[in-house]
Amino acid sequence: MAEMTIEKPRRRRVRMSLGDRIFDAVNYTLLCLLMVVTLYPFLNTLAVSFNDASDSLRGGIYLWPRKWTLENYKFVFEEAAILQATITSVLRTVIGTVLTVFCSAMVAYTISRPEYVLRKFVTIAFILTMYINGGLIPTYLLIRDLGLIGSFWVYIWPGLIGVFNLIIIRSFIENLPDNILESAKIDGAGEFRTFISIVLPLCTPVLATVALFTGVWQWNSWFDVFLYNSSYEHLSTLQYELQKTLSFSNASNRSVDFTAAPSQGGLTQVTPYAIRSTMTIVASVPIILVYPFLQKYFVKGMMVGGVKE
Amino acid sequence: MYLIPQPADRFARRETKMDNNLMLTDMSVAVKQKPRGLKRFFKLLIQQRALVLMSVPFVIWLFVFRYMPIWGWTIGFQNFKPAKSFWEQEWVGFYHFEFLFGDERFLRVLRNTLVMSTINLVLGFVTAITLALLLNEVRHLVFKRVVQTVSYLPHFLSWVVAAGIIRTVLDPDGIINDLLTRLNLIDEKILFLGIGEWFWGIYGASIVWKDVGWNTIVYLAAITMIDPTLYEAAEIDGAGRFRKIWHITLPGIRPVITVLLIMNIGYLLESGFEPQYLLGNGMNMDYSENLDIFVLKYGINQFNYSLSVAASIFKTVVSFILLFVANNLAKRMGESRLY
Numbered sequence: 001m002a003e004m005t006i007e008k009p010r011r012r013r014v015r016m017s018l019g020d021r022i023f024d025a026v027n028y029t030l031l032c033l034l035m036v037v038t039l040y041p042f043l044n045t046l047a048v049s050f051n052d053a054s055d056s057l058r059g060g061i062y063l064w065p066r067k068w069t070l071e072n073y074k075f076v077f078e079e080a081a082i083l084q085a086t087i088t089s090v091l092r093t094v095i096g097t098v099l100t101v102f103c104s105a106m107v108a109y110t111i112s113r114p115e116y117v118l119r120k121f122v123t124i125a126f127i128l129t130m131y132i133n134g135g136l137i138p139t140y141l142l143i144r145d146l147g148l149i150g151s152f153w154v155y156i157w158p159g160l161i162g163v164f165n166l167i168i169i170r171s172f173i174e175n176l177p178d179n180i181l182e183s184a185k186i187d188g189a190g191e192f193r194t195f196i197s198i199v200l201p202l203c204t205p206v207l208a209t210v211a212l213f214t215g216v217w218q219w220n221s222w223f224d225v226f227l228y229n230s231s232y233e234h235l236s237t238l239q240y241e242l243q244k245t246l247s248f249s250n251a252s253n254r255s256v257d258f259t260a261a262p263s264q265g266g267l268t269q270v271t272p273y274a275i276r277s278t279m280t281i282v283a284s285v286p287i288i289l290v291y292p293f294l295q296k297y298f299v300k301g302m303m304v305g306g307v308k309e
Numbered sequence: 310m311y312l313i314p315q316p317a318d319r320f321a322r323r324e325t326k327m328d329n330n331l332m333l334t335d336m337s338v339a340v341k342q343k344p345r346g347l348k349r350f351f352k353l354l355i356q357q358r359a360l361v362l363m364s365v366p367f368v369i370w371l372f373v374f375r376y377m378p379i380w381g382w383t384i385g386f387q388n389f390k391p392a393k394s395f396w397e398q399e400w401v402g403f404y405h406f407e408f409l410f411g412d413e414r415f416l417r418v419l420r421n422t423l424v425m426s427t428i429n430l431v432l433g434f435v436t437a438i439t440l441a442l443l444l445n446e447v448r449h450l451v452f453k454r455v456v457q458t459v460s461y462l463p464h465f466l467s468w469v470v471a472a473g474i475i476r477t478v479l480d481p482d483g484i485i486n487d488l489l490t491r492l493n494l495i496d497e498k499i500l501f502l503g504i505g506e507w508f509w510g511i512y513g514a515s516i517v518w519k520d521v522g523w524n525t526i527v528y529l530a531a532i533t534m535i536d537p538t539l540y541e542a543a544e545i546d547g548a549g550r551f552r553k554i555w556h557i558t559l560p561g562i563r564p565v566i567t568v569l570l571i572m573n574i575g576y577l578l579e580s581g582f583e584p585q586y587l588l589g590n591g592m593n594m595d596y597s598e599n600l601d602i603f604v605l606k607y608g609i610n611q612f613n614y615s616l617s618v619a620a621s622i623f624k625t626v627v628s629f630i631l632l633f634v635a636n637n638l639a640k641r642m643g644e645s646r647l648y
Contacts, residue, residue: 023551035456041484107363107364115357118360131628132625135381138379158374195363219467242470246587283467283469291462291465299526
């Protein structure tokens, strides 16, 4: 498993037939087209976010701003609500990810121990939840009864451990060489010591994958904010603020009349379109900066669930 | 797993597959380890108290957050009034279920759910396999890696961001209308999201845009497992690119395709929640509204808890049966290539 890589050195071909060349040309064109379709909307949003807001309404902005400005970003970052939401997003991402990674790894370690008496019970208890769940309303009522509504912890506790994470960490631990764990035991380390000082460091690749999945999920969440904390403004998140701007305009972007009320300065000209584009960029940049560097880890993580010899 | 827009949905397919594997190994271990007598069991429990302390608190967490809500299913058989206690609720049996199946809106929602999950299934498979095959034919490794990295990007963006981007693209002033006008294909700008009948197509395009790259991972992994000597032999026999794809690559990943396809049938009622909710509007709701949105609208917006719970019980029970059947089928047909 560990030796599997996506890119295998390909067989070298010396001669290329005409058919091969045509195939390659079509193939490369299609793949370039895919990249354009994937990236264009994003680059366009980026251009709009750096373009003068009222100028953007005239349309015709493609990949480059027509009238450069930082006003949109200034507006977004000076808006107290958005700033607060960004802080909450960062907090839930950091705290949620750290707790999820640690707790999932701990449970995964216990169910990877063949001698553990409760191993089967714990494993099945977790796996069953993939098949059956209470659904929206019962969960909502439970969260309400637990007093988690209007609390920051409603972002952390309900999603603490995911079964998929548990499974990929478990398979990783099971593939570690046995003698490492055994020698730790012989040296007199208890289970918890072994877990902290030996298993955790060895699991860095899989933990990076889980951290990425959890971090992205936490950062991107908006539904739990909407469901539980929509009337608690100080607990709003960036994605939820963005979602609210989406529901302003329904089917169309720019035709909506919206008199921007610049909170400071008076001269700032903003439109929902410009704000939305700017917030979209702010909400995506952290992810774009992180995921390419973890690519080799998450590709392996997905493969654990996919193909096994 | 979580609430309605299950964040782990995209992994669920693989989770269930894993679990077959898991269950199997557990069984074998359990047979060996099964405590003979309670005394031995408790002795072991005390001996392994460190492991117990490391896992049991999370089992308690699991019971509170995952199993306790199942008790709430009783609401579906009551005329639930939030102010009353459990013992004071009025029990109505299957009344809400009967109502649902006579309700035109619910039947439309069911149709939308099935259509969209089928679109998701078919389109998801075809595009991901095609892209994986195309990527596999790229010999320029840097180019290949760049395409892969770019194609993963939309998967990591939230649906909120994706929906915003999709709306901008489909806007009357957006790039698609712009292109169509310039090519003189249309005279009047089209309000894409305002045409109900087009929603399914837009939904299909959106999910492909977002996840096609991500979905190739497992197929590319399967392709690397194909014995390279097969290709060499084919080359000697004079097979070209297409023939090699058709006779070696595709059959090589067939077990993976079969198993994933069967697995996905288990998710026939899971058409997702976020794209429909975020791209839906008053004009296309006849086509965009699915089961999850129905549950949300009745439950949270209209406080009709009982009806909402009845709809979600229906969904969970059908999904459970489908998953169970799918899992067993997959196990039987998966051959030894998987797991």
